[in-house]
Amino acid sequence: MIIDQSHSLPNVAVVGLGKIGLTLAAVFANNGFNVFGSDINKDVITLINQGKSHIKNEPGLDQLVLNAHKNKTLSATTANSKAAAQSNIIIVIVPVLVDEQNNVDYQFIDRAVQDIAKGVKKGSLIIFETTLPPGDTKNRFGKKIEEISGLSLGDDFYLAYSPERVYSNRIIQDLQTYPKVVGGINKKSLELASNFYKKALNCKLIEVSSLETAEFSKVAECVYRDVNIALANELAQFAEEKGVNMSEVIEASNSQPYSHLHSPGIGVGGHCIPIYPYFFINKGLNRGLTPLSRQINDNMxxxxxxxxxxxxxxxxxxxxxxxxxxxxxxxxxxxxxxxxxxxxxxxxxxxxxxxxxxxxxxxxxxxxxxxxxxxxxxxxxxxxxxxxxxxxxxxxxxxxxxxxxxxxxxxxxxxxxxxxxxxxxxxxxxxxx
Structure with missing residues (x-):
């Protein structure tokens, strides 16, 4: 017999039900929270409300979604404002990409934030997990929510940033393994966000001093990888000129514990590495290794x-x-x-x-x-x-x-x-x- 305990659980909204958003929602819904998910895709909403995941090849996710559906702790809607209005904690995981000119494309998240602002209530905590250029959580989104809602940022509602740090095909495992970096607009925001993640994910936390530090840390991770892949690609091309096998070089060099040469490849793709360095480049880091690495990797x-x-x-x-x-x-x-x-x-x-x-x-x-x-x-x-x-x-x-x-x-x-x-x-x- 299934007992509906959803009415006695704290309410959480997860705005954006892609690979990461749905996984977060399902994990929260299995860890003592009543979750209202929202997404603009009606087909996604229909499946989730039937207890089915639209995400494939994500180990364990199908079962978590089904369990939450049976326990009535996960439901979904296309109305972001409705999900926000029903919840005390709102997680935003809507994609931010770059256009063909590598300018940041905010169209989806701007729309979602406007909806959230119409539904947010006094005392709510809003946490952004989407990777963002440093300063955006406060200056672009926090202020927009304050403006539309009429609530005071840091007093009437709380704001935190905690970047997703997971890898496709192992998201649930990574949520348990990687420490959660958390920054807040003020001490109360940080405290509320940290307490939430301790209960919702049962993972280690790294509390940082500001929203901007948390934002910067995620972009820096991606820049680090992009730069090191570019180095591997540059060395691989030079190895070819000299008649040297780069695979042998990597194995030999990395036997020294301070050497961490990456593998060269035909290029770099995905939502992260080719995109997030532009969050720094477009903010002024337009000389040096960061933009040069983008050129090297795209030229492969x-x-x-x-x-x-x-x-x-x-x-x-x-x-x-x-x-x-x-x-x-x-x-x-x-x-x-x-x-x-x-x-x-x-x-x-x-x-x-x-x-x-x-x-x-x-x-x-x-x-x-x-x-x-x-x-x-x-x-x-x-x-x-x-x-x-x-x-x-x-x-x-x-x-x-x-x-x-x-x-x-x-x-x-x-x-x-x-x-x-x-x-x-x-x-x-x-x-x-």
């Missing part, structure tokens, strides 16, 4: 195409197959994927462009300007070049015997079996060798 698609051209001469009318539309392995996420840069390059070179990705439908691939191609299709016998961009688990068992006409394989993630490919008379290229 050009570098990859140049390696292919050296191997097969002209790409005009060549049949090119890219493995992986997604930005990385085993995740359905095309945001800022290097494949999109490769598609643009190959289109300019007048190549015949094919893409395989087991996580995307044919119609989804077509939207990105490429022809979908199954690895079971007879047309693979006509492919001239294969480029590995995202090493999905399905690609670990590719039979290159079927690629009869293939002249070159570019292993953009240094994951394929070089001996197997070269044994078939196919030229093998990778980044850093």
């Amino acid at each position: 698609a050009n570098y990859a195409i140049s390696k292919v051209e050296k191997g097969v001469e002209s790409l005009k009318d060549k049949n090119i197959l890219i493995l992986g539309l997604s930005y990385r392995e085993n995740v359905k996420e095309p945001t800022k994927s290097t494949t999109l840069l490769l598609i643009d390059q190959l289109r300019d070179k007048k190549a015949n462009l094919f893409v395989n990705d087991p996580l995307f439908t044919d119609s989804e691939i077509i939207k990105y300007g490429a022809t979908p191609l199954s690895l079971k299709d007879k047309l693979i016998t006509e492919i001239d070049v294969v480029i590995l961009q995202a090493y999905h688990q399905e690609y670990s068992s590719i039979d290159f015997n079927k690629f009869n006409k293939c002249k070159l394989v570019l292993d953009g993630r240094n994951k394929l079996n070089e001996n197997e490919i070269t044994r078939l008379g196919i030229k093998y290229e990778r980044i850093g060798s």
Whole structure:
């Protein structure tokens, strides 16, 4: 027998029910909170209210959503203001991206914040988890909520920032493992936010002195990774000039405990690393390693195409197959994927462009300007070049015997079996060798 205890639990709103938002909502709803989720996508809302997750490949999430639905501790709505009005704690996890000119795109979160401001009540705590440029929690959003609601920031409602620090396909695990960085507009805000996360996530906390410190820490994490990947890519290109195998270099160098060389690759994609450095760059950090790293990593698609051209001469009318539309392995996420840069390059070179990705439908691939191609299709016998961009688990068992006409394989993630490919008379290229 299921007992409905939702009316006796503290109410929490989670605004934005994407991968991270839904996972947070489900975890909270299983840890003693009554959760009202909100999202602009009606299909997402319908599924959640049926006890189903729209997010795939996130271990444990399906069960958490189902449990919360059965216990009546998780419901969803398209009305952000309604969710905010029903709750004492409001978590905002709406995406902030950059446009084609790398300017910050606030359109979705601005709309959500306006809705929240219409529903927020006196005494509420609002916590932003979306990665933001330093200063935005207070100056852009806190002041907007104050203006619309008529409530006084820091007195009538409380404001905190605690960045999400999780990785797709292991979000629940990361919520338990990584310390939660928390900053508040004042002492009371910090205290309320810290107490909430102790109960809701049962994780370690790192309390910092200000909202801006918490915001800065998340962007700095991404800049660190971008810079170090750029270093690996720069060294890999130099290693090729000198006839040195970068994979061997990394293994040898990293045997020294102070060396942490990253792996080079065909490029950097996703919601984080190619985007968040611009939150610093656009605020004035427009010289030095941060912008230079962005240039190096985005140029890896050009570098990859140049390696292919050296191997097969002209790409005009060549049949090119890219493995992986997604930005990385085993995740359905095309945001800022290097494949999109490769598609643009190959289109300019007048190549015949094919893409395989087991996580995307044919119609989804077509939207990105490429022809979908199954690895079971007879047309693979006509492919001239294969480029590995995202090493999905399905690609670990590719039979290159079927690629009869293939002249070159570019292993953009240094994951394929070089001996197997070269044994078939196919030229093998990778980044850093």
